[in-house]
Amino acid sequence: MELLGQYNYWVVFFLMMTGFYVVIARGNLVAKIVGLNIFQTSVFLLYISMGKVSGGTAPIVADPGSLYSNPLPHVLILTAIVVGVATTALGLALVVRIKEAYGTVEEDEIYAQDDPPHGSAPALAQGSETATADSAGEARR
Amino acid sequence: MQRDFVLRIIAKLLIPYILLFALYVQFHGDFGPGGGFQAGVIFAAGIILYALVNGFEQAVRLVSPRILPPIAAFGVLLYGGVGVVSMLRGGAFLDYNLLAHDPVHGQHYGILLIELGVGITVASIMLTIFYAFMERNR
Amino acid sequence: MTHLIDIVLLTFLVATAIAIVRLNSLFAVVMLFGIYSLITAGVFIALDAVDVAFTEAAVGAGISTVLMLGTLALVGHRQAPQQHSRALPLTVVVITGVVLLWGTADMPRFGDPEAPVHQHVAPRYIQDSPAEVGVPNMVTSVLASYRGFDTLGETAVVFTAGVAVLVLLGRRRRQHRDPGSSGD
Structure with missing residues (x-):
């Protein structure tokens, strides 16, 4: 057990870095939001791991003299999860609007529409088969 | 989706218990695991299951998206209102001790009311968000 | 176990x-x-x-x-298939990860009852909340009573996020059925 004493923290930081990698390496905006959620969940795990007391039990009053885990991290994370889903929904709503304005959710293609290489902007906007080419032009203004 | 009998019948069996369980979690949160946040999410999940199985039109007939934002605002106001009442009774904001003659009873009332406010807000906001995505999908 | x-x-x-x-x-x-x-x-x-x-x-x-x-x-x-090289993000992630893992060496052992996190306000919550609040579930009593302001703020954040989603994905589509008209 001594050797694995920090195993929780190692896993938490591994997951954190996995989420971070997905956010910076993937170009797709939905994948980025999944990455942010993985990162967020790893932070939850970090807090809950710190609140654990060996031999403790859930912080609901039982027999006198019981050893309880720390309730404070539980409270913080409980509210953070619900706020997290609300903000995730906000991010997904933004992704939906970006799709409608640009016709794509790939980061590179969005950049290409914002900063067209060598003045090919009109050709790009008109050449696009998406129904939202007009709004893409509008969004560029 | 409309023709999937197994799914529809299982959902029909499950949904009342999901909603009932949400109420249990809401009002039993003082004694066991649970509380307003969980109850709100479970309640919303029950309605979302109904919407996924029976389609958007049916779900709108059950819970109209138009009434949800006022309900959500009511939840936040209920929470804040408990704080204001405790101020009017001469205490600090959200000091539940003054809500009843006995401080521990006051705490009970305060916790019950603010958990109810949280539950109402969370349930209606989760449903609002879900409806917003559903509406775009049509 | x-x-x-x-x-x-x-x-x-x-x-x-x-x-x-x-x-x-x-x-x-x-x-x-x-x-x-x-x-x-x-x-x-x-x-x-x-x-x-x-x-x-x-x-x-x-x-x-x-x-x-x-x-x-x-x-x-x-x-879309990844076009960029994975070397740069991988380097950043590995360096950050190694620094964080190095940091765990100083952290208290997992489950240690003497860890600093258990020394500050938590003992008070555990010892006094059954008498002061009278609710057996300590998480509820801390959430709703001791940290009531915090929870009010969180509820307001949830509400605000819901309103923001409505603003972004509002029901404007309903009036004009044309799927292409995302402008006014």
């Missing part, structure tokens, strides 16, 4: 995370994220956080996944 369950579940979690990184289909990624959330809820139970596990199971595995699937239905689950 609890530690063993904890270690096994965490290993599952790592495997799921690696699969999420390696898979290319967004549909699979979102479904795996639902599984990931459910395993996280299991870990929370092993770590005594029953209320948190409850919330995570309902929110992460339930509502988050449904919302992500709804988004995929709108934006498509095609993901």
Whole structure:
């Protein structure tokens, strides 16, 4: 057990870095939001791991003299999860609007529409088969 | 989706218990695991299951998206209102001790009311968000 | 025994995370994220956080996944192949990860009752809340009573996020049926 004493923290930081990698390496905006959620969940795990007391039990009053885990991290994370889903929904709503304005959710293609290489902007906007080419032009203004 | 009998019948069996369980979690949160946040999410999940199985039109007939934002605002106001009442009774904001003659009873009332406010807000906001995505999908 | 369950579940979690990184289909990624959330809820139970596990199971595995699937239905689950080199993000991630892992060497051992986090306000919550608040579930009494202001703020954040989603995805579409007219 001594050797694995920090195993929780190692896993938490591994997951954190996995989420971070997905956010910076993937170009797709939905994948980025999944990455942010993985990162967020790893932070939850970090807090809950710190609140654990060996031999403790859930912080609901039982027999006198019981050893309880720390309730404070539980409270913080409980509210953070619900706020997290609300903000995730906000991010997904933004992704939906970006799709409608640009016709794509790939980061590179969005950049290409914002900063067209060598003045090919009109050709790009008109050449696009998406129904939202007009709004893409509008969004560029 | 409309023709999937197994799914529809299982959902029909499950949904009342999901909603009932949400109420249990809401009002039993003082004694066991649970509380307003969980109850709100479970309640919303029950309605979302109904919407996924029976389609958007049916779900709108059950819970109209138009009434949800006022309900959500009511939840936040209920929470804040408990704080204001405790101020009017001469205490600090959200000091539940003054809500009843006995401080521990006051705490009970305060916790019950603010958990109810949280539950109402969370349930209606989760449903609002879900409806917003559903509406775009049509 | 609890530690063993904890270690096994965490290993599952790592495997799921690696699969999420390696898979290319967004549909699979979102479904795996639902599984990931459910395993996280299991870990929370092993770590005594029953209320948190409850919330995570309902929110992460339930509502988050449904919302992500709804988004995929709108934006498509095609993901462009990666064009950039993976060397730079991988380097950044490995360096940051090594620094963080190095930091764990100074952290208190997992489950240590003497850790600083258990010395500040937590003993008071555990000892006095049954008498002061009269609610057996300490998480509820801390959430609703001791940290009532905090929870009011969180509720307001949830409300604001919901209103913001309505502003972004509002029901403007209803009036004019034309699917292409996202402008006015």
